[in-house]
Amino acid sequence: MSESNPSVLELRGSSISYFTGKMENYFRIKGIPYRFESMRFPGEVKRNKQVLGLSQMPVVQLPDGRWMTDTTKMIQWFECEYPERPIVPDDPVQAFVCYLLEDWADEWWWRPAMHYRWYYPEGARFASGHLAQEVMGGLLLPLFMKRAMLRRRQRNGYTRGDGIGPDAVLGIETDVANLFSQLERIFSVRPFLFGDRPTLADVGFAGPFFRHFALDPIPLQILRHTAPKTLEWVIRVWNSRLESAVGDLVSGIPDDIQELLKHLSRGYLPYLNANVTAVKAGKTRFTTTVDGVTYTKARTSQYRVWCLSQLRDRYHTMSCEAQTALSGVLRSTGVWDPLWSDVDLPMNDGQDSRLPFWGDHKMTMVNE
Ligand SMILES: N[C@@H](CCC(=O)N[C@@H](CS)C(=O)NCC(=O)O)C(=O)O
Numbered sequence: 517m518s519e520s521n522p523s524v525l526e527l528r529g530s531s532i533s534y535f536t537g538k539m540e541n542y543f544r545i546k547g548i549p550y551r552f553e554s555m556r557f558p559g560e561v562k563r564n565k566q567v568l569g570l571s572q573m574p575v576v577q578l579p580d581g582r583w584m585t586d587t588t589k590m591i592q593w594f595e596c597e598y599p600e601r602p603i604v605p606d607d608p609v610q611a612f613v614c615y616l617l618e619d620w621a622d623e624w625w626w627r628p629a630m631h632y633r634w635y636y637p638e639g640a641r642f643a644s645g646h647l648a649q650e651v652m653g654g655l656l657l658p659l660f661m662k663r664a665m666l667r668r669r670q671r672n673g674y675t676r677g678d679g680i681g682p683d684a685v686l687g688i689e690t691d692v693a694n695l696f697s698q699l700e701r702i703f704s705v706r707p708f709l710f711g712d713r714p715t716l717a718d719v720g721f722a723g724p725f726f727r728h729f730a731l732d733p734i735p736l737q738i739l740r741h742t743a744p745k746t747l748e749w750v751i752r753v754w755n756s757r758l759e760s761a762v763g764d765l766v767s768g769i770p771d772d773i774q775e776l777l778k779h780l781s782r783g784y785l786p787y788l789n790a791n792v793t794a795v796k797a798g799k800t801r802f803t804t805t806v807d808g809v810t811y812t813k814a815r816t817s818q819y820r821v822w823c824l825s826q827l828r829d830r831y832h833t834m835s836c837e838a839q840t841a842l843s844g845v846l847r848s849t850g851v852w853d854p855l856w857s858d859v860d861l862p863m864n865d866g867q868d869s870r871l872p873f874w875g876d877h878k879m880t881m882v883n884e
Pocket of ligand 1: 533534535536571572573574585586587588622878879
């Protein structure tokens with residue numbers, strides 16, 4: 517680790533990583549100074565497991581030496597530490613929708629983002645070459661072997677190995693095209709998802725967009741041709757600061773955001789419920805058809821059970837008045853039923869309760 521300027525927190529990850537990009541967008545928007553360093557394998561994996569219980573990207577080291585993981589919980593922690601100019605809207609209904617959209621961006625769009633990066637030779641060539649040099653520089657192996665290892669690991673872990681059989685490719689790409697056209701409609705009428713300044717929802721969507729859809733050769737080409745306003749938004753988020761942001765948020769939940777909620781209620785929430793059923797049954801893999809796409813032998817995720825429980829907990833902490841307003845929106849968009857369908861969530865005792873300073877589960881388990 518670099519010794520320079522220890523008063524600035526350090527973000528360690530990769531310059532092409534989904535969640536590292538999400539965290540960088542957050543720090544920039546909030547005006548929190550940070551220093552980026554590339555994570556080095558395999559040494560840092562061991563260190564991360566010792567200090568955080570698991571190894572994933574990014575990790576943050578605070579100036580006092582403490583280590584942190586998980587962008588969702590890190591952002592919530594930094595919001596408490598830096599309460600001025602919050603990233604979450606004051607309106608509790610908008611706040612809930614922001615958390616929901618962030619979760620969708622983190623947990624659902626990850627798979628299509630990995631698909632576009634690793635399925636197509638153009639994406640795999642770019643990403644394997646970049647990662648082999650950036651994070652595997654310390655491994656004494658020829659470059660071609662590192663690249664082959666990366667391609668195999670990512671495909672086995674996150675694309676073919678996480679439910680994307682040949683029959684799912686068209687459906688997944690159609691899902692992405694639908695998202696692009698929905699966002700394009702939103703960014704035709706306002707600069708950010710909820711109005712004139714960025715919110716947590718924009719930060720969440722910076723995950724799939726900043727370091728994947730707007731970087732990898734195939735989705736970037738699609739964005740240029742079908743959703744140029746969305747491409748502009750990616751850079752607008754990166755280049756915006758709440759400190760100098762002027763303008764208001766919209767009031768309520770606009771129709772175009774409700775369209776996004778309908779979208780996630782068709783695919784993501786039924787998938788989360790299928791995951792809950794699989795975890796309960798002790799399965800490590802499950803097959804499910806949601807929103808017309810069949811995911812074959814997808815990995816079960818204990819972490820995503822916790823994601824669902826976090827959303828439910830958030831609803832329970834709202835005032836009765838806010839709950840009534842929110843439930844109206846969630847019912848009319850089809851979110852309500854799948855949000856609550858399984859009463860008993862199969863959570864481990866105290867699961868992930870020590871985040872962001874200790875993690876119990878990675879999103880999906882993939883061997884290092
Ligand atoms: N929920 C975590 C997810 C972090 C994550 O999965 N990051 C990816 C890279 S972008 C990773 O490190 N995956 C672990 C692996 O591939 O072993 C967060 O929000 O930080």
